[in-house]
Amino acid sequence: MKGLGQDTRYWEALSRGELALPRCAACGRWRWPAPFRCGDCGGWSFDWQAVDMRGEIYSWTRTWHPFEGTEGFGSPFVTLSVALPEAGGIRLMGVLEGEGEPAIGVPVTGHVASTEVYGRAIPGLRWTVSA
Known part of the structure; x- marks a missing residue:
């Protein structure tokens, strides 16, 4: 790379x-x-x-309209901005997976998953609401 x-x-x-x-x-x-x-x-x-891929939701948005490159997420999908306390509060973007309604301050756990965009696998962060 x-x-x-x-x-x-x-x-x-x-x-x-x-x-x-x-x-x-x-x-x-x-x-x-x-x-x-x-x-x-x-x-x-x-x-x-x-x-560590643990943080809390800083902000979020739900996207209802599919656009090129997001087909793998389904529709609608939720994009999160997650603050990482272990890294001085740096915020990273990723897609919410699984059950759980997004809300500011909710703890989340992340993992890496690939999405195919224009025939190329691109790694990205996926977040799930922590129990």
Whole structure:
């Protein structure tokens, strides 16, 4: 997956079924999207660290109209923005799976699943409401 830019390690981790995010080696601040330089301290080095796929719903939306590339989700589908407390509150997008009504603050657990888009398998985050 070379040539994807600063977020290459993110996509490589997802391809392995894992989640990894960058943390500034100088000040320790989590950063997303993946930068080339830390916006807080100016540091140039980042440690990519494994992050637990547990968080809480920050916001959500239900999409009723299918559009190209979302056929694998069914209709309607719910897209979540999930805050990850283990990673300084960074928020990542993903699709809600299973039972459970989305609501802000509800805890969720994630996993990686692939969706076919234009004949290519793309890894992405899927979230389920935690019991």
